[in-house]
Structures are given as C-alpha cells and as structure tokens.
Amino acid sequence: MGGKIPLLAVRRLFWVPVALALAAGxxxxxxxxxxxxxxxxxxxxxxxxxxxxxxxxxxxxxxxNIDASIPVDISRIEVYGYTGRVPPPRARWVEIGAxxxxxxVAPPVLDAAGSEAGSEAPKAGPGVGPAxxxxxxxxxxxxxxxxxxxLVQGPVATAxxxxxxxxxxxxxxxxxxxxxxxxxxxxxxxxxxxxxxxGTAAGFAVSDLPEPPALVRAPYSERSILLExxxxxxxxxxxxxxxxxxxxxxxxxxxxxxxxxxxxPSAAATDVGPSPSVPxxxxxxxxxxxxxxxxxxxxxxxxxxxxxxxxPAPLNAMPLESMAFVDPVELDRPRCYVVRAIRGSGAAxxxxxxxxxxxxxxxxxxxxxxxxxxxxxxxxxxISLVWExxxxxxxxxxxxxxxxxxxxxxxxxxxxPVVEPRFRDTRVTAGTRYVYVVVAVDSHLPxxxxxxxxxxxxxxxx
Numbered sequence: 036m037g038g039k040i041p042l043l044a045v046r047r048l049f050w051v052p053v054a055l056a057l058a059a060g061x062x063x064x065x066x067x068x069x070x071x072x073x074x075x076x077x078x079x080x081x082x083x084x085x086x087x088x089x090x091x092x093x094x095x096x097x098x099x100n101i102d103a104s105i106p107v108d109i110s111r112i113e114v115y116g117y118t119g120r121v122p123p124p125r126a127r128w129v130e131i132g133a134x135x136x137x138x139x140v141a142p143p144v145l146d147a148a149g150s151e152a153g154s155e156a157p158k159a160g161p162g163v164g165p166a167x168x169x170x171x172x173x174x175x176x177x178x179x180x181x182x183x184x185x186l187v188q189g190p191v192a193t194a195x196x197x198x199x200x201x202x203x204x205x206x207x208x209x210x211x212x213x214x215x216x217x218x219x220x221x222x223x224x225x226x227x228x229x230x231x232x233x234g235t236a237a238g239f240a241v242s243d244l245p246e247p248p249a250l251v252r253a254p255y256s257e258r259s260i261l262l263e264x265x266x267x268x269x270x271x272x273x274x275x276x277x278x279x280x281x282x283x284x285x286x287x288x289x290x291x292x293x294x295x296x297x298x299x300p301s302a303a304a305t306d307v308g309p310s311p312s313v314p315x316x317x318x319x320x321x322x323x324x325x326x327x328x329x330x331x332x333x334x335x336x337x338x339x340x341x342x343x344x345x346x347p348a349p350l351n352a353m354p355l356e357s358m359a360f361v362d363p364v365e366l367d368r369p370r371c372y373v374v375r376a377i378r379g380s381g382a383a384x385x386x387x388x389x390x391x392x393x394x395x396x397x398x399x400x401x402x403x404x405x406x407x408x409x410x411x412x413x414x415x416x417x418i419s420l421v422w423e424x425x426x427x428x429x430x431x432x433x434x435x436x437x438x439x440x441x442x443x444x445x446x447x448x449x450x451x452p453v454v455e456p457r458f459r460d461t462r463v464t465a466g467t468r469y470v471y472v473v474v475a476v477d478s479h480l481p482x483x484x485x486x487x488x489x490x491x492x493x494x495x496x497x
Contacts, residue, residue, distance in 0.1 A: 072229065073100045073102075073104065073107075073108035073225060074100060074101055074108065074223075074225045074229045074230070074231050074232075075097040075099075075100060075101070075107050075108065075109040075223030075224070075225060075231040076097045076099050076100060076101050076103075076107070076223070076231060076232075077097075077101070077231055077232045077233060077234035077235075078094055078095070078096075078097060078112070078220075078221040078222065078223060078231070078234040078235070079234045079235040080094060080095040080174075080235075081093070081094040081095075081219065081220070081221055081234065081235055081236075081237045082094075082237050083217070083219045083237040083238060083239060084239075084346060085181075085217075085239055085385070085386070086346065086347070086375070086386050087244060087375065087386060087387055087388040087389065088180055088181045088388065089178060089179070089180055089181075090116075090178070090179040090180075090181060090217070090219075091176050091177075091178060091344060091346040092114055092135075092136075092176065092177050092178075092179060092219050092221075092237070093174060093175070093176045094112070094114070094174070094175060094221050095172070095173070095174050095175075096109070096112065096138075096140060096169050096170065096171050096172060096173055096174075096175060096223075097109055097171060097172075097223050097231065098171045098172035101231065101232060105143075106143040106171075107143065107171050107223075108225045108226055109140045109171060109223045109224065109225060109226075109231075110139070110140055110224055110225060110226045110228075111137055111138060111139050111140055111168075111223075111224050112137070112138040112140060112169070112175075112221055112222065112223050112224070113129075113134060113136070113137055113138075113221065113222050113224065114134070114135050114136040114137075114138070114177055114219065114220075114221045115128050115129065115132035115133060115134055115135065115219070115220050115221070115222075116132060116133050116135045116179055116185065116217065116218070116219050117131065117132040117133065117189050117217075117218045117219075117220075118185055118186060118187060118188060118189045118215065118216070118217050118218070118241060119188055119189050119191065119215070119216065119218070120188070120213040120214070120215060120216070121213065122216075122218040122220070122236045122238065123192055123218075124192055125233035126233060127192050128220050128222070128233060128236075129222070129230070130192075131189065131190040131191075131192055132189075132220065133185070133189070135177070135179045135219075136177040136179070136341070136342070138168070138169050138175060138177065138341075138342040139167070139168035139169070140168045140169050140170075140171060140223075141167045141168035141169065141170055141171075143171055169340075169342055175342040175343065176342065176343065176344045176345065176346065177341065177342050177344060178341075178344045179219075181217075185217075186215075186217070186241050187215075188215065214240050214241070215240070215241040216238045216239065216240050216241060217238055217239055217240075217241050218236045218237070218238035219236065219237050219238060220233065220234060220235075220236045220237075221234065222234070240383065242312060242313060242314055242385050243312055243313045244313070244385060244386075244387040244388055245267050245268070245313055245318060245376040245377065245378045245385065245386075245387040246267050246268045246376065246387065247267065247374070247375065247376060247387055247388050247389060247390040247391075248264040248265055248266060248267050248320065248358070248374045248376055248390050249264070249265045249390065249391075250264060250265045251263070251264040251372060251373070251374055251390050251391070251393040252264070252393070253372060253393050253395055255364050255395075255397045256364070256401070257364070257366070257399070257401035258363070258364060259361050259362065259363055259364050260361070260362045260363075260364050260397065261359065261360075261361055262322060262359065262360045262361070262362060262372055262374070262393075263358060263359045264320070264358050264359075264374050264390065265358070266318065266358060267318045267320075267376035267387070268318075313378050313385065314378045314379030314383055314384070314385050315378070315379065316378055316379050316380055317356070317378075318376050318377065318378055319354035319355055319356055319376070319377045319378075320351075320354060320355045320358065320360075320374050320375065320376055320377065321349035321351060321354055321355070321374070321375045321377060321386065322349055322350045322351055322355070322360045322362075322372065322373075322374055323347055323349055323350065323372070323373050323374075323375070323389065324350055324362065324370055324371070324372055325370065325371045325372075325373075325392075326365075326368065326369075326370050327368055327369040327370065329368075349375075350362060354377050354384075364397050365397070366397050366398065366399045367396065367397070367398060367399060368396070368397070369394070369395070369396045370394070370395060370396070370397075371392040371393065371394040371395075372392065372393045372394075373389035373390050373391075373392050373393075374389070374390045375387055375388070375389050375390070399429070399477070399479045399484065400484065401484060402475075402476075402477065402484035402485055402486045402487070403425050403427045403429075403430055403475035403476070403477050403484070403486045404425055404427070404475065404486055405474070405475070405486045405487040405488060405489050406422045406423065406425060406433060406456070406473045406474070406475055406486070406489040407422065407423045407489065407490070408422055408423045408490070409421075409422040409471065409472070409473055409489040409490050409491075409492050410422070410492065411469075411471055411492040411493070411494035412494070413494045413495060413496060413497050414497065415497055416461060416463075416497075417459050417460055417461040417463060417496075418459070418460045418463055418469065418471075418494050418496060419457070419458075419459045419460075420435065420457060420458045420459070420460065420471055420473070420492075421456065421457045422456050422457075422473055422489060423456065424456040425456075425475045425486075427475070427477060429477045429478045429479065430475060430476075430477055430478070431452050431476050431477055431478040431483060432451075432452025432453050432454045432475075432476060433449075433452055433453050433454075433456065433458075433473050433474065433475055433476070434447055434449050434452055434453075434473070434474050434476060434485075435447070435448045435449050435453065435458045435460070435471065435472075435473055436448065436471070436472050436473070436474070436488075437460065437469055437470065437471050438469070438470045439467060439468065439469060439470070440468040440469065440470055440493055445470070445472060448460060448462075452476050458473075463496035464496060465496050465497055466495065466496065467495065467496050468493055468494070468495040468496075469493065469494060469495075469496065470491055470492070470493050471491070471492050471493075471494070472488040472489050472490075472491050472492075473488075473489040474486050474487070474488055474489070
C-alpha cells in the first residue's frame with residue numbers, strides 16, 4: 036500500500052462532519068428571528084414659542100433610526116397640537132391631538148455600497164432641494180396660528196385599566212386645578228408609513244394677551260428715527276401696574292375676625308381650574324421693523340417651504356422697560372414699525388398682538404450745512420474764492436453766487452456744482468466791486484437740498 040490512505044477511508048472522513056452538522060440541525064430549534072424594522076427615532080428636540088396668535092414650533096429632524104442605525108428611514112414628519120390641563124398620553128397623540136403640519140423629508144445621500152456617505156448626519160441626495168423636503172439632522176420651524184377654539188380644553192383621553200391588576204396610585208395634583216396649557220409633539224414616519232415612537236412634548240401656559248400699545252409715533256432726523264408709543268392698556272393700564280401705597284387698616288377692622296364662607300362639595304367638583312389671565316409683572320415692549328426690499332440687491336424669487344418659517348426678531352436685544360426706541364435711519368427706503376407688549380419674564384413671558392403699523396418713507400429733506408469762512412482774494416485778471424469744505428456724506432458740491440455791490444440780486448456763476456472748496460472768477464471788470472456767497476448742495480434726487488448761504492464777502496476787481 037505504500038502508506039497511502041484507501042479511497043473508502045477518505046470518503047468516510049468527508050462524511051463525518053457533514054453527518055454531525057445534519058445531526059445538529061435535527062435537534063431542538065429556537066424561535067425565528069424577527070425581521071429588521073427600520074423606523075425613525077423619537078423627536079425629542081422640540082420647542083414652541085408664542086408671539087401673539089402665532090406659535091413657532093421648532094424641531095430637529097431625526098438623523099437615526101430607533102436602533103441608532105443610519106441612514107434613517109424617514110419620509111415625513113407630522114406635527115400635532117393639543118390644549119389641555121395635561122398632555123395626551125404618549126401613545127394617543129395622533130388620536131386626540133390636532134394635526135397642524137405635515138413636513139416631507141428628503142432621502143439621505145448614499146454611497147455606492149448603499150450606506151450613508153460622509154458625516155454622521157444624513158444629507159439630501161443629489162438634485163434634492165427645499166421643494167423635495169427637509170433634510171435629516173437639520174432644524175425646521177412650522178407656524179401654527181391659533182384660533183379661539185384652540186385655546187380651550189381639547190378632547191380628554193379616557194383612562195385604561197392596567198393589564199396586571201390594580202396598581203398603587205401616586206399622590207398627584209388634581210387635573211382640574213392645573214392651568215390650561217398648549218402642547219405640541221411631532222412624529223416621524225418611515226417610507227412604509229410606520230410611525231416612530233413618541234417623543235418629548237413642548238408647550239406653554241394659555242393666558243390672555245397684553246393689550247397692544249397705541250399711538251406709535253416715528254419722527255425722524257437725518258441720522259435716526261425716534262419711536263415713541265403710549266402704554267399698553269392706556270393710562271389706566273399704566274396706573275394699575277404701579278403699586279399703590281398701603282392703607283392703614285382701622286383698629287376695629289383689625290380686631291374683627293375674618294370668617295370664610297364654606298365651599299360646597301358640588302362647587303369643588305365642578306371646578307375647571309384657574310382661568311387664563313395676563314401674567315403678572317411689569318409691561319415691557321418689543322419693536323419690530325418691516326423694510327421694503329433693497330432696490331440694489333438681487334431679489335430672491337425662490338419661495339420658502341412651509342417648514343422654513345422664521346420667527347420675527349425684534350430690533351431691541353432685550354425687552355424695553357421704556358416706551359421709546361431709536362432706530363438708525365435709511366433715507367428713501369419704505370418701512371413699517373409695530374410694537375408688541377410683553378408681560379411676565381423668561382419662559383412665562385407672553386407677547387401680545389402688534390400695534391397698528393406705523394409706515395413711512397424717510398425722505399431726505401435735510402440740506403447740508405452752510406459753507407464757512409469764505410474769503411475773496413483779488414489779483415490781476417480775476418478774484419479767487421476759498422472756503423472750508425463741508426463734511427456731509429451725501430455732499431454733491433458747491434454753487435457760487437455773485438452780484439455787484441450796488442445790486443442786491445445774486446446770480447449763479449456755476450451751472451453745475453464745483454467739487455473742490457475753491458473757485459476763480461475771471462469774468463470780472465476792473466474797478467467793479469463784487470459780492471460773493473457760496474451754498475452747498477447734496478445728491479438728493481430729483482431735486483438737491485440747498486444749504487443756507489455762507490458769509491458774504493466783497494472784493495473789487497483789478
């Protein structure tokens with residue numbers, strides 16, 4: 036045999052591991068693995084800011100699935116609103132909340148292997164623009180304009196008993212005693228329409244709005260616009276904000292006991308909680324400006340998608356305690372101003388509706404200053420004039436006027452403004468005495484503003 040392994044033995048060695056594998060496969064089987072389901076993660080980064088009747092709901096589009104895998108499988112986001120003492124249960128938002136916005140989401144960009152390319156946060160694919168949807172991982176803002184029906188208690192979710200029998204109830208504040216609030220929540224949906232898990236709800240207390248200020252005035256100068264307005268609520272509202280001096284209680288009233296009327300159980304049961312009211316605190320103000328488009332700028336005609344709403348920003352960095360504000364002027368550009376009153380501070384602050392707009396187009400009616408220190412020097416063949424230059428930024432030049440000493444009428448020697456603060460008059464007659472003045476003109480169109488006359492000087496021609 037020469038030490039060779041027989042062919043039959045080789046075949047037996049080959050079938051041994053195969054038999055072992057088949058024997059293992061014929062044993063007890065485990066449960067089948069569930070298919071992988073990709074749904075977007077919960078939307079936890081959400082905020083709601085109220086400005087008058089408008090609510091700006093800002094959230095971040097999920098960039099991952101619930102298992103932290105990428106690319107995210109998301110095709111749209113639904114935003115819901117609800118008004119009540121407590122928010123809806125996390126699993127019943129879609130049932131009892133009101134749908135206020137549906138935001139399409141653009142597909143992420145993938146590499147050749149089918150996985151997400153680039154950074155951790157997906158980006159929109161090639162050729163995808165704002166019209167195709169929001170981009171995963173970015174922040175979007177939708178607008179909810181409140182109506183009176185949306186500021187009252189919404190549908191109340193009925194409680195469901197626990198499956199595993201009764202549980203020990205924790206002491207909680209009765210729902211009827213809680214203030215009314217407006218809540219917002221958002222849910223991502225996969226391409227197959229599967230919703231993601233509930234996320235965080237954002238909200239604010241429902242309260243009455245402070246009255247807008249009245250009589251907004253806007254006088255202006257060549258450098259600034261001074262905005263002034265009457266107090267919110269008028270003079271009465273202004274006086275009610277100031278604390279009155281404490282009155283001394285008469286002695287007989289101080290000694291008399293105070294008796295409180297009993298509250299019936301039926302009255303306590305029908306309590307619907309505290310009614311909305313304007314928050315406490317001094318009234319402050321925000322100033323807003325709406326400028327006409329710049330005629331020299333290239334207009335952007337592309338429409339913004341409904342999920343790219345921008346909350347208007349006030350001109351003032353902090354709410355104003357006073358009822359005045361100074362805004363730099365830009366002449367000949369139309370604009371409108373509104374003022375909103377704010378009550379409360381921080382997250383509890385409530386900003387009211389705008390005042391009636393004060394619209395204007397500041398016009399350049401401000402002439403340059405009169406040229407100063409005009410001097411005339413006569414020499415052979417002419418009279419030279421010099422004066423101090425003006426410093427106005429819109430200065431176009433100077434006009435020189437001349438008249439004879441025996442005649443009070445002055446005539447212009449220059450058909451167009453001279454740029455330099457000097458001029459030589461060569462159209463003179465020897466022995467004649469002349470009177471000169473200089474005026475400055477600006478670049479305002481169609482008619483320039485003309486300054487007052489400079490000092491008058493007389494000089495005889497040689």
